[in-house]
Structure formats: structure tokens, C-alpha cells
Amino acid sequence: QSALTQPASVSGSPGQSITVSCTGTSSDVGGYNYVSWYQQDPGKAPKLMIYEVSNRPSGVSNRFSGSKSGNTASLTISGLQAEDEADYYCSSYTSSSTLYVFGTGTKVTVL
């Protein structure tokens, strides 16, 4: 099972919107609405930001939103803020023998 594909880096200015993509296959992203997104600050544990494609856990800013089209899921951060600078990982349930897969990770930089 290969990792889901994400861009290595995405950047934007404060106040702008950015989108991070996550491309898989019909066995994972495209086949199930089980895509989630995690934010990770340096030296810290990942934090759940989006689950089941587009749902936000309690306490997560509504500036974070998720969507999916075919085999590609997307995380959009609107009104970009300095505190959003972090690594972001997508993940998905997969019907392969390995059950769960993460994306390659994207470093979001606020210019």
C-alpha cells in the first residue's frame, strides 16, 4: 500500500486561502468517505482537524474545511493565519490488507 500523494509544500500570505490536495485510489480516498486530516506542529503529536471528508471536531476553527472529488481529497484553510503554519497529513481507510494509510505530508508556510 503506497502513501497517499500530497504536495510537499504550500504557502500563502495572511488572510489568503490555500488548498492542500491528497490523491489516492479507488481503494482508499475514492472508495470511502473516511478521509481525515491532521495538523502537526514541530515536535508535537498530530491533531485531528477534519474527519470523514468534511467534518470538523469540536474546537477546530471553521476556517478549516474539507472536500473530496473522485480519488482526490482537499483541505482548504481560509483566512490564513500565522498559527496555521504546520505540517498537514491526510489519511484514509483502505480496503487493502494494511487497513489505514497516511499521505506524504504537506508543509504549510505563511509568508
Added chain:
Amino acid sequence: EVQLVESGGGLVQPGGSLRLSCVASGFTFSSYSMNWVRQAPGKGLEWVSYITRSSSPIYYADSVRGRFTVSRDNAKNSLYLQMNSLRAEDTAVYYCARLYTSGWFLDYWGQGTLLTVSS
């Protein structure tokens, strides 16, 4: 408050063994499936293993299948990862993470424990 606290990491020689532990508190441990996820230095997240509430079924990543064994003791609110035949590429921070009851996402994570495999 949900808490997951990993321990047991350290320095091990190639070919050696080690057991990681994760103690849970703040929720009914026996009601949740659990996972191990690792992150090599400077690299991305890699899912390692999954164990259901009742310890069956169990799943492993291809990279660790046959070498690692996940288990749990619901009476002790504890999750374990027995790691044998360790390789340099197993060097990573190992996180335990709770799987949400009715979905496929990891809603709580521990702070991680570092395993270094080196001679």
C-alpha cells in the same frame, strides 16, 4: 480528560527487541480500537498496527508484519507493541492513537516515545 501516555522507547541494537506500552485514561479503554503510528526523524506519519476492542482482528503494515506484535490488556487500560528483529529503518517516534468508535479516524494521540535502532 482523555490521555494516552507511551513509554518504553530507547536505544536498541539492530536485531534486538523492545516492547512499547501505552497507558490510557479518561475514557473506557475497552470500548475503543487502538492504533500504533510511527514517524521517522524528519519524515511523515506511517500507520503501523491496529487492534480491535476484543483483540481480534489485528492488522499490520507490510513493513512490520511478522516482526511486530500488538496486544492490549483492557483490565490495565494498556496497549502494547512488541518489536522484534529491529532494523535501523524502525527508528522513529511511536505514537499510540485512539480510533473513534464509529469511524475511521484517530481522535486522540499520545505524545510519542522515541525508538532508536543503532549499533
